[in-house]
Amino acid sequence: MISFKILKPFFLKNKWFYILGVLWLLLVDILQLFIPEILRGITNRLETNLLTQRQLALYALYVLLIGVTIGFFRFLWRMFIIGASRNLEYQLRNKLFSHLLTLSSSYYQRHKTGDLMAHLTNDIHAVRMALGPGIVALTDAIFLNIAVMVMMLRTTDYRLTVLALLPMPLLVVFMTKFGKIIHKRFKAVQEAFAAVTDKTQENLSGIRVIKAFVQEEAEINAFKEKNLLLLQRNLDLAKTFGIFHPLLQFLSSLSFTIAIWYGGILVIEEIITLGDFVAFTTYLALLVSSISSIGWVINIMQRGRASIDRINSILKESSEIQDFHDAKNLEKVKGSIVFDRVTFGYSNSSENILEEFSLKIPAGSSLGIIGKTGSGKTTIANLLVRLYDVKEGSISIDNNPITNIKLASLRKNIGFIDQDSFLFSTTITENIGFGADSYDIENLQRVAKVAGLHQDIMEFPKQYETMVGEKGITLSGGQRQRLAIARALIKNPSIFIFDDSFSAVDTDTEERILQALRTEMKNKTTIIIAHRVSTLKHCDKVIVLEEGKIIEIGDHESLLTKKGLYYDFYQKQLLEEVILKN
Numbered sequence: 001m002i003s004f005k006i007l008k009p010f011f012l013k014n015k016w017f018y019i020l021g022v023l024w025l026l027l028v029d030i031l032q033l034f035i036p037e038i039l040r041g042i043t044n045r046l047e048t049n050l051l052t053q054r055q056l057a058l059y060a061l062y063v064l065l066i067g068v069t070i071g072f073f074r075f076l077w078r079m080f081i082i083g084a085s086r087n088l089e090y091q092l093r094n095k096l097f098s099h100l101l102t103l104s105s106s107y108y109q110r111h112k113t114g115d116l117m118a119h120l121t122n123d124i125h126a127v128r129m130a131l132g133p134g135i136v137a138l139t140d141a142i143f144l145n146i147a148v149m150v151m152m153l154r155t156t157d158y159r160l161t162v163l164a165l166l167p168m169p170l171l172v173v174f175m176t177k178f179g180k181i182i183h184k185r186f187k188a189v190q191e192a193f194a195a196v197t198d199k200t201q202e203n204l205s206g207i208r209v210i211k212a213f214v215q216e217e218a219e220i221n222a223f224k225e226k227n228l229l230l231l232q233r234n235l236d237l238a239k240t241f242g243i244f245h246p247l248l249q250f251l252s253s254l255s256f257t258i259a260i261w262y263g264g265i266l267v268i269e270e271i272i273t274l275g276d277f278v279a280f281t282t283y284l285a286l287l288v289s290s291i292s293s294i295g296w297v298i299n300i301m302q303r304g305r306a307s308i309d310r311i312n313s314i315l316k317e318s319s320e321i322q323d324f325h326d327a328k329n330l331e332k333v334k335g336s337i338v339f340d341r342v343t344f345g346y347s348n349s350s351e352n353i354l355e356e357f358s359l360k361i362p363a364g365s366s367l368g369i370i371g372k373t374g375s376g377k378t379t380i381a382n383l384l385v386r387l388y389d390v391k392e393g394s395i396s397i398d399n400n401p402i403t404n405i406k407l408a409s410l411r412k413n414i415g416f417i418d419q420d421s422f423l424f425s426t427t428i429t430e431n432i433g434f435g436a437d438s439y440d441i442e443n444l445q446r447v448a449k450v451a452g453l454h455q456d457i458m459e460f461p462k463q464y465e466t467m468v469g470e471k472g473i474t475l476s477g478g479q480r481q482r483l484a485i486a487r488a489l490i491k492n493p494s495i496f497i498f499d500d501s502f503s504a505v506d507t508d509t510e511e512r513i514l515q516a517l518r519t520e521m522k523n524k525t526t527i528i529i530a531h532r533v534s535t536l537k538h539c540d541k542v543i544v545l546e547e548g549k550i551i552e553i554g555d556h557e558s559l560l561t562k563k564g565l566y567y568d569f570y571q572k573q574l575l576e577e578v579i580l581k582n
């Protein structure tokens with residue numbers, strides 16, 4: 001039960017629901033114990049012809065009353081225990097989701113989305129089943145079994161009780177053995193299920209690529225393979241249950257056989273009455289049904305344990321990017337940035353991307369970064385917003401090492417427009433306003449105008465209320481980029497990073513946006529990462545990167561005169577433009 005330790009706070013919070021729920025449940029169980037006693041009374045009186053019609057009606061009335069009361073208490077325990085388990089499910093889901101959002105980028109590099117989705121659905125469901133219906137069945141199994149055995153011993157012949165219960169120790173042995181196997185197999189099922197979810201998610205996200213490369217057949221086959229593994233593991237689990245349940249059944253039948261045979265002898269020999277015999281077999285029926293449910297309890301508890309193990313493993317993960325003890329908020333950022341002998345490499349590779357990399361960006365200035373693909377441009381941006389931490393050296397803003405700045409404060413002060421331009425499937429308004437504390441429609445339109453998107457938006461049927469993505473309009477690459485720019489602008493940060501943010505717009509549109517941005521960016525520090533020289537020609541300074549090193553530095557004009565890599569990029573671009581125009 002160590003696995004469930006993580007749920008202790010939830011239990012404490014909902015303890016009264018569980019305590020009262022279990023109380024109602026116990027009342028139901030106690031009431032069930034009256035039935036064999038009533039049957040004993042009726043049978044004994046019937047046998048001796050002592051029963052009047054009135055008494056018979058009275059017995060029937062008792063049974064009816066017990067039935068109604070049991071129904072009422074069942075309603076109550078359901079409301080309390082199942083209600084509490086739903087509550088736990090709700091809280092666990094919230095906890096897991098908020099924890100997932102705290103984890104760093106490298107975590108998401110190591111784990112697949114589909115796998116995490118499986119945790120959020122299947123595993124939480126399994127935990128809820130263990131903590132709702134599982135607890136009910138467990139309470140029943142413990143209390144009813146003990147109570148029934150005590151009643152049997154007290155009210156009937158002890159030899160009959162001992163003999164009828166002889167097969168029970170075997171049951172304990174089986175349950176322990178099967179419990180372990182079920183736990184292992186269920187874990188395997190959950191893993192296979194996660195793989196299927198992941199494959200589905202990946203394929204649906206990449207549907208366009210799959211179609212464009214005519215890979216439907218190959219993907220269907222790959223999916224079938226994963227699905228087959230899930231089937232096999234489910235069948236393995238079913239096989240275990242296939243053996244486990246009949247074994248339980250067999251042991252129960254054995255008890256009944258003994259009870260009928262030896263109980264009958266005792267009646268014949270007049271050691272017990274016929275009423276005792278009837279009451280005993282009724283008790284045994286109760287016992288058998290609650291013992292059979294032990295199989296189900298084990299199943300559901302093992303599933304819950306396997307799932308909580310998987311959830312625990314996520315909850316134990318902590319982001320390697322965290323606020324340090326004495327981290328403070330950034331107040332009134334001017335925006336000077338210094339990279340001081342920074343060395344960095346991604347954790348999944350031994351190679352360093354940057355080595356002893358140093359760079360100074362004065363507050364309010366603009367820096368362009370250009371370089372061949374893979375030269376480390378995005379890495380510089382990633383480090384500045386602390387998506388990753390440097391191995392050696394330091395990065396500071398206004399002379400504060402960024403590790404001394406609270407993460408939220410750091411990121412609030414930086415408008416990072418990354419290459420992805422990810423949009424949420426909601427309205428344009430909500431997408432633009434995503435990171436802003438507050439905004440109004442004028443502000444929204446102003447930033448959309450600066451980003452060169454306003455005209456496009458006005459042509460959509462619902463304009464700013466147009467839904468983007470899944471159930472709405474799918475924006476073009478250029479529109480997405482401009483929306484991402486507007487989303488950063490509305491935050492009004494002191495530092496901007498544009499990572500390849502103009503690659504999907506033509507050079508004329510780019511020129512217009514850049515011009516509008518220049519006014520907007522006055523007194524703000526701007527880093528523009530680009531592949532086109534045209535994007536960078538107005539920057540105060542441009543660096544040319546190669547394999548993580550600055551090989552050229554200067555403004556547009558001075559870099560051209562150096563006739564180095566920057567000049568080559570420029571020539572190539574001119575050539576491309578000539579070709580395009582012809």
Ligand SMILES: Nc1ncnc2c1ncn2[C@@H]1O[C@H](COP(=O)(O)OP(=O)(O)OP(=O)(O)O)[C@@H](O)[C@H]1O
Nearest residue numbers: 109346348349353372373374375376377378379380
């Ligand atoms: N998350 C990551 N994990 C491991 N390696 C990475 C990761 N991101 C980038 N890299 C590697 O780091 C190097 C630099 O990548 P980076 O994205 O900084 O290049 P870039 O200059 O921005 O390229 P591009 O112009 O194509 O965007 C590349 O070799 C890349 O393969």
